[in-house]
Amino acid sequence: MEVKTFKSGGAHIPHYKSYTENKPITRMAAPDEVIIPLSQHLGAPCEPLVKVGDKVEVGQKIGDSNEFISAPVHASISGTVTAIEPRPAYTGGEIMSVIIKSDGGPQEFVAKEKRDPEKMSVEELRQAIREAGIVGMGGAAFPTHANISVKKPVEYLVLNGAECEPFLTCDHRQMVERPYELVEGAKILMRCIDSHKCRIGIEENKPDAIQAVSEKARDAAGIEVVPLAVKYPQGNKDQLIEAAAGKFSVRGVRSSDVGCIIRNVGTTIACYDAVASGKPSMERVVTITGPTVPKSGNYIIKIGTRIGHVLKECGVESLDGYKVVLGGPMTGMALTDLEAGVVKGVTGILVLPPDMVQEEVAYSDCVRCGKCVDHCPMLLYPNELSRYAEAEMYDALMEWNIMDCMECGICSYICPAQRPIVHFIRMAKPTIRKMQRAAAGK
Amino acid sequence: MDNQKLVFTPAPHLKDESTVGQAMRDVIIALIPVSLVAVYFFKFYAVFMIAVCMATAVITEWAFRKAKGKKTNLGDYSALLTGLLVALCFPATARWWMGALATFIAVGIAKEMMGGIGWNRFNPALFGRVAIIVIAPIIMLIGTNLLSLSANFGAVDVVTRATPLAMLKQGMQMPSIAKLFVAYPGGAMSEVSPLALLLGAAYLFYRGHIKWHIPVSILATVAVLTLVAGQNPLYHLFTGGIFLGAFFMATDWVTCPITDKGKLIFGVAIGVLIVLFRVVLAPTEGVAFSILIMNAFVPLIEKATRRVSYIDPALRREVAIPGQERATAKG
Numbered sequence: 071m072e073v074k075t076f077k078s079g080g081a082h083i084p085h086y087k088s089y090t091e092n093k094p095i096t097r098m099a100a101p102d103e104v105i106i107p108l109s110q111h112l113g114a115p116c117e118p119l120v121k122v123g124d125k126v127e128v129g130q131k132i133g134d135s136n137e138f139i140s141a142p143v144h145a146s147i148s149g150t151v152t153a154i155e156p157r158p159a160y161t162g163g164e165i166m167s168v169i170i171k172s173d174g175g176p177q178e179f180v181a182k183e184k185r186d187p188e189k190m191s192v193e194e195l196r197q198a199i200r201e202a203g204i205v206g207m208g209g210a211a212f213p214t215h216a217n218i219s220v221k222k223p224v225e226y227l228v229l230n231g232a233e234c235e236p237f238l239t240c241d242h243r244q245m246v247e248r249p250y251e252l253v254e255g256a257k258i259l260m261r262c263i264d265s266h267k268c269r270i271g272i273e274e275n276k277p278d279a280i281q282a283v284s285e286k287a288r289d290a291a292g293i294e295v296v297p298l299a300v301k302y303p304q305g306n307k308d309q310l311i312e313a314a315a316g317k318f319s320v321r322g323v324r325s326s327d328v329g330c331i332i333r334n335v336g337t338t339i340a341c342y343d344a345v346a347s348g349k350p351s352m353e354r355v356v357t358i359t360g361p362t363v364p365k366s367g368n369y370i371i372k373i374g375t376r377i378g379h380v381l382k383e384c385g386v387e388s389l390d391g392y393k394v395v396l397g398g399p400m401t402g403m404a405l406t407d408l409e410a411g412v413v414k415g416v417t418g419i420l421v422l423p424p425d426m427v428q429e430e431v432a433y434s435d436c437v438r439c440g441k442c443v444d445h446c447p448m449l450l451y452p453n454e455l456s457r458y459a460e461a462e463m464y465d466a467l468m469e470w471n472i473m474d475c476m477e478c479g480i481c482s483y484i485c486p487a488q489r490p491i492v493h494f495i496r497m498a499k500p501t502i503r504k505m506q507r508a509a510a511g512k
Numbered sequence: 513m514d515n516q517k518l519v520f521t522p523a524p525h526l527k528d529e530s531t532v533g534q535a536m537r538d539v540i541i542a543l544i545p546v547s548l549v550a551v552y553f554f555k556f557y558a559v560f561m562i563a564v565c566m567a568t569a570v571i572t573e574w575a576f577r578k579a580k581g582k583k584t585n586l587g588d589y590s591a592l593l594t595g596l597l598v599a600l601c602f603p604a605t606a607r608w609w610m611g612a613l614a615t616f617i618a619v620g621i622a623k624e625m626m627g628g629i630g631w632n633r634f635n636p637a638l639f640g641r642v643a644i645i646v647i648a649p650i651i652m653l654i655g656t657n658l659l660s661l662s663a664n665f666g667a668v669d670v671v672t673r674a675t676p677l678a679m680l681k682q683g684m685q686m687p688s689i690a691k692l693f694v695a696y697p698g699g700a701m702s703e704v705s706p707l708a709l710l711l712g713a714a715y716l717f718y719r720g721h722i723k724w725h726i727p728v729s730i731l732a733t734v735a736v737l738t739l740v741a742g743q744n745p746l747y748h749l750f751t752g753g754i755f756l757g758a759f760f761m762a763t764d765w766v767t768c769p770i771t772d773k774g775k776l777i778f779g780v781a782i783g784v785l786i787v788l789f790r791v792v793l794a795p796t797e798g799v800a801f802s803i804l805i806m807n808a809f810v811p812l813i814e815k816a817t818r819r820v821s822y823i824d825p826a827l828r829r830e831v832a833i834p835g836q837e838r839a840t841a842k843g
Contacts, residue, residue, distance in 0.1 A: 435630035479524030493522040
């Protein structure tokens with residue numbers, strides 16, 4: 071099969087996937103207590119539907135919102151609601167959360183009825199996905215029902231199985247172990263967006279996933295697996311639609327208007343589960359990994375399980391001088407607090423030992439080596455952006471298209487002067503947004 | 513679990529191993545072959561000149577940074593590299609204090625006073641070298657007794673020859689092209705062996721520090737133009753400072769354009785200037801002047817070759833942009 075890729079920029083980054091890529095998905099025992107944030111997605115937060123003292127069942131809806139761009143949240147264990155209060159969020163700060171204490175039951179979700187997706191109307195499919203609270207599980211956490219509620223047909227459904235972030239293997243394992251559900255999920259999403267072409271992009275370093283999914287997709291009309299070159303950030307939506315569907319993103323235009331709806335493969339499987347068995351988004355596959363993690367692996371983890379608890383279950387003892395990252399190492403966030411719970415958008419928990427961690431890096435002025443410019447997949451000038459961001463020159467930042475940066479992090483990774491380029495960019499963006507809003511308001 | 517001592521730093525959490533110091537050290541390594549050939553021909557004169565310039569570079573950088581209250585930065589090897597490059601731009605038997613003065617100007621004025629590494633517009637080593645030529649008449653005014661201040665390590669039989677470039681200009685009998693390419697003493701220390709420079713350049717390519725665009729466009733332009741002028745291009749390529757200039761000076765990160773297209777324009781323009789110097793103007797330091805002149809044009813080249821963002825609507829005219837269609841409908 072022909073291997074596709076994106077043309078501009080990108081970088082080869084060591085992938086560190088060997089720790090977990092061959093470890094089958096296993097279920098982690100349910101914790102005694104879960105902390106379920108009422109907002110785990112982009113969009114409006116949910117209002118709680120339960121109160122302190124209520125008994126809840128596994129999979130019961132405990133929070134919802136009337137806003138279109140939002141997604142309900144569900145109880146991941148059965149038990150009693152002990153508190154509804156702000157709790158630490160992994161993004162920093164606090165977030166309103168429902169705390170549930172386990173009743174010691176089996177804690178498995180049991181489908182009340184089996185449904186045949188093919189006999190359901192598009193409206194019913196969308197409704198089932200909304201009710202299940204499915205959001206983008208590749209990290210973006212955008213509500214899926216909002217994404218697939220399109221008014222006119224979309225040419226391509228592009229499924230993201232690139233998993234280009236180093237260390238992560240949760241999508242890889244799901245493709246290997248649940249290819250049937252993936253292909254059936256793709257059919258559901260294709261109906262929702264009235265598309266007849268689906269491209270499933272998978273990086274070549276996962277031949278078993280390519281084979282498993284290709285086999286299941288063989289008899290499915292319009293669904294094709296596209297092997298992708300191993301190049302970061304192959305899984306970013308702009309690069310993915312170029313490689314897998316030959317489409318290009320345009321500033322200010324929704325991807326559906328350039329002919330693509332992009333979903334992560336894990337999300338697609340979750341959509342199938344939601345439609346076929348009414349299973350809500352109350353647990354997910356998370357890669358727990360790192361060179362020193364004794365029981366690294368791909369685990370099904372209940373939403374709301376404390377990160378500290380997850381690490382303890384994986385045999386992690388002391389974390390002195392370690393860095394714990396939620397998500398992949400290129401774009402994920404370092405944690406200061408392990409009290410936060412796993413949410414729908416968490417792909418991995420990464421434990422970096424002290425020898426892979428640099429606490430305070432001294433950086434120097436830009437020496438104009440041009441490496442960030444050569445490798446920037448968005449064809450920006452990260453060198454200029456970092457200099458203007460450091461000097462807080464916001465007009466210049468706008469002129470150099472700072473908002474086109476999707477923060478893949480290659481520039482910082484590659485900079486010989488050790489400049490935290492993408493960090494500078496990230497820090498400057500809120501001010502730019504404020505300026506743009508002010509300009510639009512005039 | 514103790515989570516008080518978790519390390520918190522912004523993404524990305526991986527870093528490749530490149531550093532500025534490592535890159536500069538690699539360039540110094542790449543200059544070892546040509547330095548060895550120079551030492552072979554010029555013995556202690558070469559060793560002494562290189563030592564004087566490198567020492568001056570280190571002292572100058574230390575002093576200037578100290579005076580500005582900045583952290584010393586010697587760990588990045590850039591001062592040592594500038595010192596070595598300046599030394600290689602001089603004949604081994606040039607007066608040592610000229611080398612020292614050129615290095616002082618290179619590191620102190622062309623680099624540190626411009627804001628330090630990254631902010632200088634002109635290649636420091638070439639700036640230092642050329643400054644000496646420009647201020648030579650002033651030195652003569654100060655006193656000819658300065659000129660007698662020179663090192664003497666005894667006679668080296670190759671020092672009094674005319675440089676190949678001068679021989680070419682005067683129509684003298686030239687040494688064979690093979691000899692010029694492999695090793696032939698004459699002129700500046702860097703001019704003794706294009707082969708040795710090529711070896712070093714190959715190492716820089718291999719390490720990913722330089723790209724082909726600038727050197728190839730300079731060499732190709734010189735070859736084509738000298739051919740058009742009815743001369744043997746190989747004599748031009750293998751003499752004078754072209755190899756050092758094309759591979760080590762014009763490719764200086766700080767002072768060359770950042771995009772590939774810009775690099776090509778830069779290289780072609782340097783090639784044109786070099787031939788202009790050689791065929792029409794004085795043959796001395798034509799390469800140095802050509803590169804320095806084009807250094808000044810880098811901001812202009814950058815502006816002219818600026819690429820647009822990957823998602824810029826200008827790249828995808830077939831896609832309707834919301835808001836803009838309304839604007840055209842109104843207009």
